[in-house]
Amino acid sequence: MTKAADESVIRSAPLFSALNDDEATALRASMTQVKVTKGHTLFKEGDEGDRLYVVLEGKLKLGTSSIDGRENLLSILGPGEMFGELSLFDPEPRTATATAVTDAKLLALAHDQVIGLVTAHPQASLELLRRLAQRLRKSNEILADLVFADVPGRVAKAIIDLGARFGQQKDDGLYVNHDLTQEELAQLVGASRETVNKALADFAARGWVRLEPRAVVVLDYERIAKRGK
Numbered sequence: 001m002t003k004a005a006d007e008s009v010i011r012s013a014p015l016f017s018a019l020n021d022d023e024a025t026a027l028r029a030s031m032t033q034v035k036v037t038k039g040h041t042l043f044k045e046g047d048e049g050d051r052l053y054v055v056l057e058g059k060l061k062l063g064t065s066s067i068d069g070r071e072n073l074l075s076i077l078g079p080g081e082m083f084g085e086l087s088l089f090d091p092e093p094r095t096a097t098a099t100a101v102t103d104a105k106l107l108a109l110a111h112d113q114v115i116g117l118v119t120a121h122p123q124a125s126l127e128l129l130r131r132l133a134q135r136l137r138k139s140n141e142i143l144a145d146l147v148f149a150d151v152p153g154r155v156a157k158a159i160i161d162l163g164a165r166f167g168q169q170k171d172d173g174l175y176v177n178h179d180l181t182q183e184e185l186a187q188l189v190g191a192s193r194e195t196v197n198k199a200l201a202d203f204a205a206r207g208w209v210r211l212e213p214r215a216v217v218v219l220d221y222e223r224i225a226k227r228g229k
C-alpha cells in the first residue's frame with residue numbers, strides 16, 4: 001500500500017479523527033509499526049496489555065476460547081480499526097486473542113501515551129467513547145441474534161456486515177473477500193461449520209450468492225439483507 005493510502009487510513013482511525021494535521025503527524029511519529037504474518041498471534045487472551053493498535057493493512061480476528069478449546073470470534077478487523085484499548089481503560093488482562101487472518105501492518109501506541117492524548121484532547125476521548133459505544137451496541141445486537149435469530153439469518157447478517165467493511169462492488173455483484181476459512185466463518189456466527197455451510201449452500205442454490213474460496217459474491221443483495229434482518 002502507498003504512503004498516501006496509509007495516511008488516509010490513519011486519519012480515519014478513532015484516535016486521529018479528532019486531531020488537526022499537526023497533532024495527527026505528531027501522534028503518528030510516536031507510534032511504532034508492527035507487522036504480523038498470516039496465522040500469527042499478536043497477543044493472547046489473558047496476556048498483560050500495554051498498548052493499543054490501529055490496523056493499517058490486512059485483517060485480524062479477535063477471538064476467545066472456552067475451557068474445552070472451542071473458539072468464538074468476536075470480530076474481524078480491517079484498515080482504520082482499533083483494538084487493544086480495553087486493558088487500558090479497565091486495567092485487566094487482554095479480553096481476546098488477536099491473530100492475523102492475512103499478513104497485516106499495524107501501528108502500536110503505548111497505553112501511557114494514550115492517557116496523555118485523551119487528557120490533552122477531549123475530542124479524542126469523545127471519539128474513543130463513541131467507538132466503544134458503537135461496539136457495545138453491536139455486541140448487544142449479536143447477543144440478541146444468538147438468542148432470537150436462526151443460523152441462516154446470522155450468516156446473512158455476517159455477510160452484509162463483512163460486505164459493508166470489506167466488500168467491493170463489481171458488475172456481477174458485491175465481492176466480500178472475508179479471507180476466513182469455513183471454520184472461522186462458523187466461529188464468527190456462533191454455529192457449527194456444517195450448519196453454516198448448509199446455509200451458504202442454500203443461499204447459493206437460490207442464486208443469492210456465489211461461493212468462492214475465502215470469499216462470497218453477493219448476487220442478490222436485497223434478499224440477503226432481508227434474510228439477515
Ligand code: CMP
Nearest residue numbers: 049074075083084085086087094095096
Ligand atoms: P484488550 O482487552 O486490551 O485486548 C483484546 C481486544 O479485543 C480488546 O482490548 C478490544 O479492543 C477488542 N475487543 C474485545 N471485545 C470485543 C468485541 N466484542 N468486539 C470487538 N472488539 C472487541
